[in-house]
Amino acid sequence: EVQLVESGGGLVRPGGSLRLSCVASGFSISTYSMNWVRQAPGKGLQWVSRISSDSSGIYYADSVKGRFTISRDNARNSLYLQINSLRDEDTAVYYCARERGFDTWGQGTLVTVSS
Amino acid sequence: QAVLTQPSSLSASPGASVSLTCTLHSGINVATYRIYWYQQKPGSPPQYLLRYMSDSDNLQGSGVPGRFSGSKDASANVGILLISGLQPEDEADYYCMIWYNSASVFGGGTKLTVL
Numbered sequence: 001e002v003q004l005v006e007s008g009g010g011l012v013r014p015g016g017s018l019r020l021s022c023v024a025s026g027f028s029i030s031t032y033s034m035n036w037v038r039q040a041p042g043k044g045l046q047w048v049s050r051i052s053s054d055s056s057g058i059y060y061a062d063s064v065k066g067r068f069t070i071s072r073d074n075a076r077n078s079l080y081l082q083i084n085s086l087r088d089e090d091t092a093v094y095y096c097a098r099e100r101g102f103d104t105w106g107q108g109t110l111v112t113v114s115s
Numbered sequence: 116q117a118v119l120t121q122p123s124s125l126s127a128s129p130g131a132s133v134s135l136t137c138t139l140h141s142g143i144n145v146a147t148y149r150i151y152w153y154q155q156k157p158g159s160p161p162q163y164l165l166r167y168m169s170d171s172d173n174l175q176g177s178g179v180p181g182r183f184s185g186s187k188d189a190s191a192n193v194g195i196l197l198i199s200g201l202q203p204e205d206e207a208d209y210y211c212m213i214w215y216n217s218a219s220v221f222g223g224g225t226k227l228t229v230l
Contacts, residue, residue, distance in 0.1 A: 035219070037161075045153075045161060045210050047219035059217050095160055100214060101151055103176065105160040 002026040002104055004096050009109030016086050016113070022079040022096030022106055030074040032099050033057075036081050038092035039108075048094070049081065064090075086113045116140050119211055119222035126228040131201050135225050137194040137211030145187050150194035151212040152185060154205075155224075161210065167194065203229050 008020040022034070036048040049070040050059045058070055069082040079096050093108040120138040127133040135152075139145045149168045153161040163176040167185025175181070182199045194211055206229045211222040 037219075044224045045155075045212075045221040047212075047221065050219070061218060100219075101163060101166055101174070102153070102161070102212070102219075103163045105162070108160055 004098065004104060004106035006094065006096055006106045006109040009094065009111045011112045011114065012086055013115050014086060014088060014113055017082070017084045018086070018111060020081040020083065020094055020109055020111070022081075024077045024079070024098075028074070029053075029072065029077050029079065029098075034072060034079045034099075035097045035102060036068075036070060036079075037095045037097050037102065037105075038090075038111075039095070040089070040092040043092075046092075050100075051079070083111070086111075088113050117223070118143065118215055118220045119213065121209075121211060121222035121225045123223065124226045124228065126230055127201055129201050129203060129229055132197065132199040133201060133227065135196040135198070135209050135211075135227065137196070137222050139192045139194070139213070141192065143192075143213075143215065145192045145194055146189055148194075148213045148215070150185060150187070152183075152196045153210045153212065155208045155210065156206075164196070164209075198227075201229050205229055 003025045006022045033052045035050045038046050038048050051070045067085045071080045091113045093110050095108045096106045098104040118140050149166050151166045152164040155161040165175045165185050167173045184197045186195045208224045210224045
């Protein structure tokens with residue numbers, strides 16, 4: 001079964017940091033671009049970042065540029081998102097999603113930024 | 116003006132057909148973009164439904180019923196998700212998405228009520 005499982009979310013104070021992980025099973029991520037998409041409570045979907053299959057292409061939404069870093073370890077079949085300088089407005093469920101079409105999604109991990 | 120605009124809500128009766136629209140910014144030609152559609156039910160991650168470029172370039176999600184289909188109305192610069200034979204389990208939020216300037220952009224979503 002093709003599956004994505006996120007982890008690493010939690011409660012963090014403004015200005016803090018977290019590292020989110022996404023582990024894939026049932027397929028190898030090495031041939032796919034991967035993405036992070038977030039959803040604030042009660043709000044719509046917002047794309048955060050994309051990384052190409054070999055990490056040669058990396059893209060960010062303007063709202064996170066300079067604060068978030070996407071990376072991947074194809075040998076570990078894993079995707080990561082380092083999030084720094086967290087703000088209240090970063091509170092959201094963070095999903096990893098496969099390929100440009102987001103054809104597979106994880107269940108998400110909740111990041112709550114609050115003092 | 117947002118890149119993608121969706122009506123915030125829509126309602127229809129079981130068995131009916133409904134068209135969910137995704138209007139592109141006037142400076143973006145719908146003919147040149149693949150439109151992706153997702154369904155999200157409360158408490159669950161989004162699910163890929165389909166992508167539509169043209170009748171000869173479209174891709175249904177695995178396990179997605181054929182009563183979900185895509186189209187475009189070039190005269191209105193709109194992408195359309197058509198759901199025929201509405202069922203109670205189709206009640207959900209629906210999002211459209213395009214890739215624009217190396218970034219993924221989602222519409223604000225349409226809440227579909229089946230009553």
